[in-house]
Amino acid sequence: MRVGVLRGGPGHEYKVSLETGQSVLRCLPEGKYESRDILIDKNGVWHLAGLPATPSRIAKQIDVFFNALHGEFGEDGQVQRILDSLAVPYTGSGLAASALAMNKQRAKELFRQAGLRVPLGLTIAPSAGRRFDPAVASRQVFQRVSPPWVVKPVDRGSSVGLYFARTVWELAEALAAASAYSDTLLVEHHLRGREATVGIVDNFRGQDNYVLPIVEIRKPGRKPVWTYDDKYSGETEEICPAAFSEAEKQEMERMAVAAHRALGLRHYSRSDFILTSHGVYLLETNSLPGLTTESLLPKALAAVGCAYADFLDHVITLAVTR
Numbered sequence: 001m002r003v004g005v006l007r008g009g010p011g012h013e014y015k016v017s018l019e020t021g022q023s024v025l026r027c028l029p030e031g032k033y034e035s036r037d038i039l040i041d042k043n044g045v046w047h048l049a050g051l052p053a054t055p056s057r058i059a060k061q062i063d064v065f066f067n068a069l070h071g072e073f074g075e076d077g078q079v080q081r082i083l084d085s086l087a088v089p090y091t092g093s094g095l096a097a098s099a100l101a102m103n104k105q106r107a108k109e110l111f112r113q114a115g116l117r118v119p120l121g122l123t124i125a126p127s128a129g130r131r132f133d134p135a136v137a138s139r140q141v142f143q144r145v146s147p148p149w150v151v152k153p154v155d156r157g158s159s160v161g162l163y164f165a166r167t168v169w170e171l172a173e174a175l176a177a178a179s180a181y182s183d184t185l186l187v188e189h190h191l192r193g194r195e196a197t198v199g200i201v202d203n204f205r206g207q208d209n210y211v212l213p214i215v216e217i218r219k220p221g222r223k224p225v226w227t228y229d230d231k232y233s234g235e236t237e238e239i240c241p242a243a244f245s246e247a248e249k250q251e252m253e254r255m256a257v258a259a260h261r262a263l264g265l266r267h268y269s270r271s272d273f274i275l276t277s278h279g280v281y282l283l284e285t286n287s288l289p290g291l292t293t294e295s296l297l298p299k300a301l302a303a304v305g306c307a308y309a310d311f312l313d314h315v316i317t318l319a320v321t322r
Contacts, residue, residue, distance in 0.1 A: 122141055
């Protein structure tokens with residue numbers, strides 16, 4: 001079976017996607033799959049065997065696509081729309097579910113409807129025809145959400161464009177910086193507590209939505225939030241299986257499955273949580289979590305005795321038999 005591994009892309013997570021794609025290419029079971037390295041450069045041009053090629057031409061040489069892209073274009077429904085038009089199966093969630101999961105505002109609305117606890121927040125979008133004024137926006141936020149705050153683009157992943165603010169002046173600076181990444185920003189009350197992540201794999205070991213062991217994440221130093229660079233620095237401490245109480249584990253597992261279903265995701269996902277003195281809060285759900293050697297999902301798979309190659313085989317099988 002010819003597997004085309006999509007990696008790179010025009011988004012901010014180009015480098016991480018290259019690494020995820022390389023891990024997939026290196027670990028695809030030999031003898032069962034014949035890999036094709038499909039690079040999408042930062043300008044959005046597709047390449048096969050190092051040469052530019054149209055998606056339709058590439059599709060004629062592929063039986064299934066493994067989507068190893070991350071962030072905008074790869075994870076927000078754009079590449080899914082292209083793949084759907086090619087009528088070739090692909091791994092990961094479909095167009096609608098991907099778009100929902102990537103839009104933090106819409107995802108939070110669905111989470112609330114499903115009865116899941118999420119941080120208090122406010123969406124900031126410039127008025128039509130008006131210049132965005134971070135100082136005015138910061139005062140609007142201050143009137144509705146108490147400090148400290150986390151500012152993030154509504155449609156980016158891997159903490160791209162994420163900032164922390166304690167004062168109205170810091171908030172204005174954070175809004176200005178984050179606006180370089182997106183026209184719409186999400187400002188949330190910053191919650192303090194232990195952070196964790198929970199992976200889901202569909203139709204695995206006899207379960208529709210198999211819950212992987214919980215991973216506790218400890219940020220480097222005493223930083224209030226962790227940035228894109230922190231996530232891939234190798235300096236974070238990751239504990240799997242995590243030492244949470246049985247009640248806390250069950251609540252996170254329940255919420256991870258509920259989030260996966262609320263967004264209509266398929267094949268696999270990973271949800272991030274924070275455990276506070278007031279309970280467990282769902283931060284966000286990733287429809288295409290990283291699969292690099294530093295990524296959390298492969299570590300959780302290893303904890304249950306699932307080899308990386310077996311996971312790839314399972315996901316590809318799900319894609320071609322849907």
